[in-house]
Amino acid sequence: MQVALSMLLALAMILFGAELFTNAVEWLGVKLHLGQGAVGSVLAALGTALPEAAVPVAAILLGGGTHAAEEVGIGGILGAPFLLVTLGSAIVAISLLLVRRRADDRAHLAVQRQSFQRDMTYFLIAYALSLLVGCVHSEWLHRTAPFVLVCIYLIFVVQTMRDKTVSGGQGHLSPLYLQWKHERPSGFAVLLQLIAALVLIVGGAQLLAGGVERIAVWMSIPPFVLSALLIPLATELPETLNSVVWIRQGKDALAMGNITGAMVFQSTLVPALGIWMTAWNLTEQALLTGGLTLAAGALIFGAFRLRGRVMPAVLFAASLLYWILPLHTVAVRYDVRMVYWIGWAVVVLLMTVLLAISRRPSRV
Numbered sequence: 563m564q565v566a567l568s569m570l571l572a573l574a575m576i577l578f579g580a581e582l583f584t585n586a587v588e589w590l591g592v593k594l595h596l597g598q599g600a601v602g603s604v605l606a607a608l609g610t611a612l613p614e615a616a617v618p619v620a621a622i623l624l625g626g627g628t629h630a631a632e633e634v635g636i637g638g639i640l641g642a643p644f645l646l647v648t649l650g651s652a653i654v655a656i657s658l659l660l661v662r663r664r665a666d667d668r669a670h671l672a673v674q675r676q677s678f679q680r681d682m683t684y685f686l687i688a689y690a691l692s693l694l695v696g697c698v699h700s701e702w703l704h705r706t707a708p709f710v711l712v713c714i715y716l717i718f719v720v721q722t723m724r725d726k727t728v729s730g731g732q733g734h735l736s737p738l739y740l741q742w743k744h745e746r747p748s749g750f751a752v753l754l755q756l757i758a759a760l761v762l763i764v765g766g767a768q769l770l771a772g773g774v775e776r777i778a779v780w781m782s783i784p785p786f787v788l789s790a791l792l793i794p795l796a797t798e799l800p801e802t803l804n805s806v807v808w809i810r811q812g813k814d815a816l817a818m819g820n821i822t823g824a825m826v827f828q829s830t831l832v833p834a835l836g837i838w839m840t841a842w843n844l845t846e847q848a849l850l851t852g853g854l855t856l857a858a859g860a861l862i863f864g865a866f867r868l869r870g871r872v873m874p875a876v877l878f879a880a881s882l883l884y885w886i887l888p889l890h891t892v893a894v895r896y897d898v899r900m901v902y903w904i905g906w907a908v909v910v911l912l913m914t915v916l917l918a919i920s921r922r923p924s925r926v
Contacts (some may be wrong), residue, residue, distance in 0.1 A: 586738065687714070
């Protein structure tokens, strides 16, 4: 009962913090004269990626160098983008359908094409490099990869900051909540609300992650599965909830940029730390997680390149890959491989149906 109450409190903190954060970060973009790509993919992504970055790094640094601590750290690093590109896609698709159904509007995300392509390209390249380091046992590659990943992220930030094709101040902008006046807020008020929002988001995510850990220990879940599936489930809520807020406000470019920008951050700087601080030996489950992440990202990006839009059906299809990892864990633990392959067949069938639906002409 106590765990349930603490998790409900944590969820409330994250929800309220996300509302404050999205409002403050839009005003910060206006103050800095940034485009929506920079606001969503850099400012919002960096702020809300702090909780999930802190968990694996803390596990590695404070875990005493044990194998279990490394598993938790690597699982958190690989699991964060895995959950964002799968379940995060499903949450975005559901939010889009609910809002568009109510507004009788278009049935696709109105993303900024250049920003989305840039984010997804950097993500796929960086994440693939992180997996390559875990597969190829080369000391030179292991030492060089962290610097390459950091450079990739710095280049991404510079390119994104220079992109001002869509002004951060366009469209309806709600008054700053802490300003209490319908006027242009001061820089101090924006920063104060931003800090307050981050405190709520990070505190709520950590509290929620603690509750998830206690439940996982009670259920005797292996360390990697705990870190790859359950901890990111708690810590990735900021990105997804921020995106839900922005979709509700009709700001699709900010919503998707928040998620894809976080994916770039989590495939560059965070893996760079993991590779630098650990042996980065990837297990079968780690490679499966990485492969599913790349497959889901490639599916979304490939469909976008073919059709020029992000469709809810494609996002739902990518989200189905999330269930392969828990199915694999159950199959290995209880020696029921048949269930695993049946699960794969069901996922492939459902993905085929959803992709067929996405090819139908949609109302604009």
